[in-house]
Amino acid sequence: MEQAIRISCNRRNLKVVRDFVGEYLAGQQLSEVLVNQLILAVDEVVANFIIHANAENEKQFLDVRVTVLNREFGFEIEDGNSSTYSPGSYQEPDLREFVRVGKKGGVGMMLVNRIMDRVEYSTVGEHTICRLYKTLT
Amino acid sequence: MKITQHATDTTLTLALNGELDASSSVLLDTELSKPEILRTQKVLIDCQQLNYISSAGLGVFISHLQTFQDANVKLVFFNMQEKVRNVFEILGLDSLMTIVPSEADAAAV
Secondary structure, eight states, X not given: OEEEEEEESOGGGHXXXXXXXXXXXXXXXXXXXXXXXXXXXXXXHHHHIIIXXXXXXXXXXXXXXXXXXXXXXXXXXXXXXXXXXXXXXOOOOOHHHXXXXXXXXXXXXXXXXXXXSEEEEEEETTEEEEEEEEEOO | OEEEEEEOSSEEEEEEXXXXXXXXXXXXXHHHTOGGGGGSSEEEEEEEEEEEEOHHHHHHHHHXXXXXXXXXXXXXXXXXXXXXXXXXXXXXXXXXXXXXXXXXHHHHO
16 A cells, blocks of 8 residues: 655655654554654655755655555655756765764765665656665564 | 753753754754853753654764863763664664763763
8 A cells, every 4th residue: 555745845844754654654563663763764865855955945846655565665755856866875974983073964864774675766757766665574 | 842951050951852853953953052051061961752863863963072072061861762762773873972761870970
C-alpha cells in the first residue's frame, strides 16, 4: 500500500512530513526507536531538498511517497522543481574535525546513510528523486 | 520548540520542550551563542520533553562544543529519551558529549 503527500518548500512543512511518515509507520508494529530513525532519514532528505535544492521557495513543491512490501520500507522524495539536485558522492565526515572547527551542518546524510540500507538518487525527466530503503526482518 | 531557562551562580539549565529540527534549531543556537553563557561553569540540557532531534539540532551542539571546552564550560545532557539518545549514538556523539541519566548525575559531573 502506498501513501503520498505533497508539500511546499517551506521548512515548517518538515513537521508535516514527519507526522505523515509517523502515522504510516504507526500501524507497522515497529519499535519507537526504529520509527524515529525512519522518520529522521526522511526528514533529513526532505530538509535538503527544501533548503539546498529549492532555497526554501514556497512556490516549489515536493512529493513524498511511502510504501512497504515484504517488510521492505521504501520512501520516495521527488523534487517538483525541474532543476536537478544531487548531494554528490557521499563521504563519511570526521566528526572530531567538525567539533574542532565548530561546523554546524554536514551530518544529515551521515545519519541517512547509517540508518537506511540503500540511498539512491536518480533523475526522471527533469525531476530528481531520492529513494530510501530499509528491510526489517 | 520551547526553551525554559534556570540559572544559578555556576550553572545554566536549558529545558528543551518539543522537536529540534531545521526549523526550530535557530532558537537554540541563539541561546547557546549568548556571550554570558561562557561565564558559567556548566550548561545542563534537560531533554525530558525533547521528543525529536535532527541533524540541524545536533549541529547546533556540535558547533558550540569546542567553544565551551575552550572556555572550561561543561555541556551535560540529562533525562534523554531513548529514541533521542539513539540519534546521538548513530553518529557516535555519545562518546564526544556528556550524556547522563538524571539531573542529579548532571549536577555531579
